[in-house]
Amino acid sequence: MKTLHKLVALLVVVVLLLPTTACGQLGGGGGELTIGAIFPLTGASTHEGIDERRGVELAVEQINADGGIDGRDLKVIFEDSESRPEAGTDAAHKLIDVNKVPAIIGIFSSGVTLPAAAYAQEQGVVMVNPGSTSPKCAEVGDYFFSTIGLDHLMGSEQAKLALDEGYTKAAILVPNNPFGIGMEEWMVKTFEENGGEITTIIEYPLAQTDYRAELQRLFEGDPEAILYTAYGEESKILTKQAMEMGAEAQWIGGYLTMCTGVADPQTVDGHIGLEPAYHMPAGQAFTEAFKEKFGEEPGGPFSYLAYDAAWLIALAMREGGTDAESIKNALPEVAKGYDAATGDLEFDENGQRLEQPYDELIYTDGHVELYNQ
Amino acid sequence: MLAFLIHFLVMTGIFAIVALSLNFQVGLTGLSNFGQAAFMLIGAYTSAMMYMAGVPFVFGVLAGMVVSSIFALIIALPSHNLRADYWAIVSIAAAESLRLFVNNEKWLAEGPFGIRGIPRPLSSLFGDSYTLFYLVFVVVCLAAVYFALERLNRSPFGRVLRGLREAEDLMEALGKDVFRFKALAMIVGGLVAALGGSLYAHYITFISPETFAPDVTFLIWTMMIVGGSGNAKGVLLGALVITLLNTSTRLLKDYLYLPSSLVAALRTLSIGVLTIGFVVARPQGILPERRHVVSYGKEEGGS
Amino acid sequence: MGSALLGARCPVVYLIPLQPAPDLEEVDVQITQLIFNILTRASELALIGISLTLVYDLLDFASFAQNSFATLGAYLALLFSVGLGMPLILAAVLAVIITGILGMLTDRAIFQWLRESSAFIRMVASIGLAQGIRSMVQVFWGGQIKDYGLGVQEPLTILGATVTPIRILIVVVAGVAMLGFHLFLHRTNLGRSIRATSDNRELAEATGIDTERVVLYVWFLACAFAAIGGILIGLETQLRPSMGQVILLATFCVVILGGIGNVYGAMVGSLIFAAAENIGIAINIGGFQFPVRYKPALAFIVLILTLLIRPSGVLGRKES
Numbered sequence: 004m005k006t007l008h009k010l011v012a013l014l015v016v017v018v019l020l021l022p023t024t025a026c027g028q029l030g031g032g033g034g035e036l037t038i039g040a041i042f043p044l045t046g047a048s049t050h051e052g053i054d055e056r057r058g059v060e061l062a063v064e065q066i067n068a069d070g071g072i073d074g075r076d077l078k079v080i081f082e083d084s085e086s087r088p089e090a091g092t093d094a095a096h097k098l099i100d101v102n103k104v105p106a107i108i109g110i111f112s113s114g115v116t117l118p119a120a121a122y123a124q125e126q127g128v129v130m131v132n133p134g135s136t137s138p139k140c141a142e143v144g145d146y147f148f149s150t151i152g153l154d155h156l157m158g159s160e161q162a163k164l165a166l167d168e169g170y171t172k173a174a175i176l177v178p179n180n181p182f183g184i185g186m187e188e189w190m191v192k193t194f195e196e197n198g199g200e201i202t203t204i205i206e207y208p209l210a211q212t213d214y215r216a217e218l219q220r221l222f223e224g225d226p227e228a229i230l231y232t233a234y235g236e237e238s239k240i241l242t243k244q245a246m247e248m249g250a251e252a253q254w255i256g257g258y259l260t261m262c263t264g265v266a267d268p269q270t271v272d273g274h275i276g277l278e279p280a281y282h283m284p285a286g287q288a289f290t291e292a293f294k295e296k297f298g299e300e301p302g303g304p305f306s307y308l309a310y311d312a313a314w315l316i317a318l319a320m321r322e323g324g325t326d327a328e329s330i331k332n333a334l335p336e337v338a339k340g341y342d343a344a345t346g347d348l349e350f351d352e353n354g355q356r357l358e359q360p361y362d363e364l365i366y367t368d369g370h371v372e373l374y375n376q
Numbered sequence: 377m378l379a380f381l382i383h384f385l386v387m388t389g390i391f392a393i394v395a396l397s398l399n400f401q402v403g404l405t406g407l408s409n410f411g412q413a414a415f416m417l418i419g420a421y422t423s424a425m426m427y428m429a430g431v432p433f434v435f436g437v438l439a440g441m442v443v444s445s446i447f448a449l450i451i452a453l454p455s456h457n458l459r460a461d462y463w464a465i466v467s468i469a470a471a472e473s474l475r476l477f478v479n480n481e482k483w484l485a486e487g488p489f490g491i492r493g494i495p496r497p498l499s500s501l502f503g504d505s506y507t508l509f510y511l512v513f514v515v516v517c518l519a520a521v522y523f524a525l526e527r528l529n530r531s532p533f534g535r536v537l538r539g540l541r542e543a544e545d546l547m548e549a550l551g552k553d554v555f556r557f558k559a560l561a562m563i564v565g566g567l568v569a570a571l572g573g574s575l576y577a578h579y580i581t582f583i584s585p586e587t588f589a590p591d592v593t594f595l596i597w598t599m600m601i602v603g604g605s606g607n608a609k610g611v612l613l614g615a616l617v618i619t620l621l622n623t624s625t626r627l628l629k630d631y632l633y634l635p636s637s638l639v640a641a642l643r644t645l646s647i648g649v650l651t652i653g654f655v656v657a658r659p660q661g662i663l664p665e666r667r668h669v670v671s672y673g674k675e676e677g678g679s
Numbered sequence: 680m681g682s683a684l685l686g687a688r689c690p691v692v693y694l695i696p697l698q699p700a701p702d703l704e705e706v707d708v709q710i711t712q713l714i715f716n717i718l719t720r721a722s723e724l725a726l727i728g729i730s731l732t733l734v735y736d737l738l739d740f741a742s743f744a745q746n747s748f749a750t751l752g753a754y755l756a757l758l759f760s761v762g763l764g765m766p767l768i769l770a771a772v773l774a775v776i777i778t779g780i781l782g783m784l785t786d787r788a789i790f791q792w793l794r795e796s797s798a799f800i801r802m803v804a805s806i807g808l809a810q811g812i813r814s815m816v817q818v819f820w821g822g823q824i825k826d827y828g829l830g831v832q833e834p835l836t837i838l839g840a841t842v843t844p845i846r847i848l849i850v851v852v853a854g855v856a857m858l859g860f861h862l863f864l865h866r867t868n869l870g871r872s873i874r875a876t877s878d879n880r881e882l883a884e885a886t887g888i889d890t891e892r893v894v895l896y897v898w899f900l901a902c903a904f905a906a907i908g909g910i911l912i913g914l915e916t917q918l919r920p921s922m923g924q925v926i927l928l929a930t931f932c933v934v935i936l937g938g939i940g941n942v943y944g945a946m947v948g949s950l951i952f953a954a955a956e957n958i959g960i961a962i963n964i965g966g967f968q969f970p971v972r973y974k975p976a977l978a979f980i981v982l983i984l985t986l987l988i989r990p991s992g993v994l995g996r997k998e999s
């Protein structure tokens with residue numbers, strides 16, 4: 004009887020191990036070049052993750068139609084970060100250790116990107132980030148690049164928008180993670196430097212279902228405006244509960260489509276804010292191509308930024324070589340000659356985006372549109 | 377593929393160490409400890425922070441063990457005469473409170489951002505073949521833990537612990553200080569789990585309060601139940617099977633063309649189903665506990 | 680928020696004797712608002728607490744699965760209302776009944792085989808079950824937040840408290856459910872059988888009560904109550920796969936606080952717990968406020984205090 008049990012156990016283990024034996028096929032056989040991409044395909048930032056993924060898919064389609072990399076097709080392995088740092092790092096491990104990719108596009112939330120980036124940097128794998136904006140991104144290392152401008156750009160611009168609109172008394176609402184803290188830092192700095200008064204700062208905990216206590220504290224000081232940024236699902240709850248509390252103030256959002264993407268239109272009507280611009284010709288071309296391929300408008304700026312990231316990697320591969328180090332060295336150069344969907348894209352000495360044009364937007368009638376004061 | 381195999385074995389080794397620690401507390405002593413993730417957290421954070429502050433790796437790990445022993449004592453103190461289900465709740469509550477504290481107090485350990493870029497000890501020495509070295513290191517630790525715990529199991533100390541599990545009142549009547557033994561069992565288990573936590577931190581290079589959510593504790597429990605509670609070899613087997621399920625799902629999706637969004641859910645579903653299946657059909661696990669036949673004056677192994 | 684308050688403000692409730700009056704800080708929350716918040720929170724916790732305590736009482740183990748049944752019930756209601764287009768009330772009733780039935784099936788499939796096993800084994804099985812249910816919800820409905828599509832609620836102001844109609848509904852539904860349950864326990868044959876089995880199983884058997892059937896019915900009731908609780912939570916906030924699990928500690932606290940196995944204890948316990956939570960957050964002593972981020976730790980504190988001061992709970996536990 005005992006041997007039977009041992010046999011059963013052995014059988015179970017063998018069956019489970021079977022798939023791993025077939026593993027040689029991954030990593031791009033047959034002349035394909037493989038890179039990796041990690042996006043939040045589930046969890047709080049699904050809306051943005053899917054958007055990013057589509058941007059990359061569109062880019063890859065165009066790249067391969069354009070001859071690929073010296074005749075070889077580009078292939079992307081997509082991984083889900085689940086909007087959690089653990090899963091993001093796990094995905095990075097898999098792509099780097101198992102699939103041996105030279106470059107990864109990803110991720111989205113700074114809290115998720117930074118740990119994965121640290122591992123990629125350590126292993127000498129290029130990572131191009133289309134979504135995270137924490138100032139800490141500049142400290143990761145020479146293998147890490149961002150196509151999106153960091154918080155010091157957005158945070159200050161957002162504060163300036165509030166001041167331009169005539170608000171001098173504001174409260175701040177950001178997520179409690181590296182992204183939120185980065186935004187907070189720069190919003191506070193710019194707002195106060197220019198004579199504004201910050202009444203309260205709330206760093207809301209992620210992934211909660213009820214924010215009434217936080218919102219109560221937020222409105223305690225009677226702010227005129229709320230300088231905020233929040234991830235899709237959490238923003239949905241925050242704005243809804245704020246409305247149900249009867250609280251009134253002008254909401255000014257950073258990355259407005261992210262803040263309003265899945266929210267109930269009623270609860271975010273009248274919000275104004277900023278996000279990376281994409282109305283330039285290359286951006287418009289992307290919008291058209293996107294609509295044709297996916298049947299709907301892009302969800303926000305992140306698809307454009309991910310698209311730019313994918314194209315830059317491909318161009319770097321064409322220029323230098325297909326290994327990580329060559330890509331790393333070629334990226335700053337190819338960026339200068341590349342007409343990005345999001346405007347002038349150049350990398351500074353830390354591999355981060357030098358300048359970022361922003362659009363001023365307002366949410367009205369269930370969608371976001373350009374805001375003319 | 378070798379890379380994946382090595383990665384998988386490292387993870388198995390790490391979890392096996394923690395599973396053995398749980399087995400010592402639950403399988404042997406009968407304490408329903410559901411706060412194991414907290415001990416891992418303590419070990420991971422302590423050794424990571426100390427190593428990054430320049431303290432030699434070994435000292436950091438030992439420090440983690442010391443802190444977790446203290447925490448084990450803190451849990452044992454108010455709970456020592458509680459029933460199993462109370463123990464479960466209190467230990468979960470204690471573990472969650474610790475996790476909440478680490479999460480909220482940014483000055484302590486970066487709060488929710490976690491600690492990233494944890495350096496791997498001796499990484500410069502091994503370069504490309506580092507993971508292989510780490511595997512050997514983990515296996516050595518596992519072997520040490522295994523034999524140490526087995527020694528304790530067969531010792532008079534282990535007999536008392538088993539006695540506590542089977543007939544606590546009898547032990548008390550025999551004059552054994554029940555609290556002391558339970559506390560010791562918690563401490564031993566706690567510091568072994570801390571070792572596991574440290575090994576995890578320096579391998580994955582990133583930890584955050586989220587890493588040590590109750591899900592991890594339930595995972596370890598499943599390993600113990602599936603493998604065989606009370607049987608160290610069984611627990612090792614359980615760790616192997618469950619870790620395989622856990623790590624290979626990300627890989628499997630590339631073959632089975634599963635939508636990425638389903639992978640995470642299917643992983644937890646299979647583990648839940650496995651737990652129930654074993655609890656109902658075969659609660660003793662794949663390898664049941666070997667009953668030691670005690671004859672007068674001597675002890676022999678037997679089954 | 681200050682500008683939105685009407686009516687008189689109330690002086691802070693000192694839970695610990697402090698320095699004398701002159702620096703009397705005012706609570707930033709209206710007392711009626713406080714009461715209402717407490718009632719709402721208690722309503723949600725009480726129903727799942729009753730579910731938990733019923734299983735504790737008649738099946739003698741700590742079921743970690745009741746919170747997951749609450750989640751399941753909420754999602755089933757979502758399926759019927761938003762998915763299939765039924766009116767919400769009908770969808771809710773249907774979901775509650777089906778969850779109850781699923782509870783009975785769970786007993787047949789899993790727990791009936793564990794009658795002779797230790798309570799510990801049953802508890803572990805319930806943990807596996809809880810994970811299984813949560814994952815299944817995630818597989819079928821995905822991890823995204825969902826809601827019942829009621830849209831934004833216009834807040835009303837009643838006696839100085841800002842409330843939304845939904846929250847009034849929640850308190851009413853919970854109250855009706857508990858009253859109905861009380862009547863059921865004391866006025867119906869089945870209720871009497873349940874009470875008899877709970878008091879003394881052997882005696883109940885001896886008087887001809889089929890205790891196995893009673894157990895089945897208790898599973899139905901427990902899971903149905905859990906489902907109601909889950910639906911109410913979903914109405915008030917939103918649905919996500921972890922919605923039941925996040926209040927696991929709180930529901931256990933409520934049960935232990937009130938006395939394990941004691942249904943009325945669960946009701947009382949949830950009031951006390953909700954009061955502790957809300958008052959604890961609202962206190963403003965000389966500028967010191969209990970950090971909101973530590974709200975989950977309140978459950979732990981209440982638990983430890985209960986175990987130290989009165990482990991049998993406020994209303995006392997049933998002797999099994």
